[in-house]
Amino acid sequence: MKDILKYIESIREKIKNLIVGKTNMQIVLKYFNYKEFDSPDKKGSGKKYMDKDFLIRLDHARSIAGVPFKINSGYRTVKHNIDVGGVPESSHCKGNAVDISVNSSKDRLLILSALMETQFKRIGIGKNFIHCDSDSQKENAIWTYY
Numbered sequence: 607m608k609d610i611l612k613y614i615e616s617i618r619e620k621i622k623n624l625i626v627g628k629t630n631m632q633i634v635l636k637y638f639n640y641k642e643f644d645s646p647d648k649k650g651s652g653k654k655y656m657d658k659d660f661l662i663r664l665d666h667a668r669s670i671a672g673v674p675f676k677i678n679s680g681y682r683t684v685k686h687n688i689d690v691g692g693v694p695e696s697s698h699c700k701g702n703a704v705d706i707s708v709n710s711s712k713d714r715l716l717i718l719s720a721l722m723e724t725q726f727k728r729i730g731i732g733k734n735f736i737h738c739d740s741d742s743q744k745e746n747a748i749w750t751y752y
Contacts, residue, residue: 637675657701664724667721671716671717717736721736729748
C-alpha cells in the first residue's frame with residue numbers, strides 16, 4: 607500500500623509539473639546559479655522546481671539592471687513557507703517568485719526598471735527587498751510591504 611501511495615504521489619507531481627510548465631530541462635543562466643533558488647530545507651529544489659521561463663526573464667532583467675541580484679528567497683517548500691510566515695498559495699511554492707535584496711535607492715530604481723522592462727507585472731517593494739513573480743493565477747499589481 608505504501609509503495610502504491612508513493613507511486614501515485616510521483617505521478618501527481620509529474621502531472622503538476624507539466625501543467626505549470628516545469629520540466630527537467632536545464633537552461634544556462636548567465637547571472638545566477640540554481641542553488642540560489644533552493645528552499646533552505648530542500649537541496650536541489652531551485653533547479654527542480656523553479657519555472658524556467660521565469661528564470662530566463664529574471665536573468666534578462668539582471669542583464670538590463672547592471673547590478674547584482676542577491677536572491678533572498680526563491681523556491682519554498684510549503685513547510686519553509688509556513689516557517690517564514692509566507693502567505694498561503696505563495697507564488698514561491700509554485701516556483702515563479704523571488705525576493706531580491708536591495709541596499710540602496712539607486713539599486714532599487716535599477717532593479718524595478720529592469721523588472722518592468724522584462725514584463726514582470728507583479729512586484730512588491732519592501733524596505734530592503736523587492737519581490738517579483740509571474741503567477742498567472744493572481745492579479746497584476748505593484749504593492750509595498752510597509
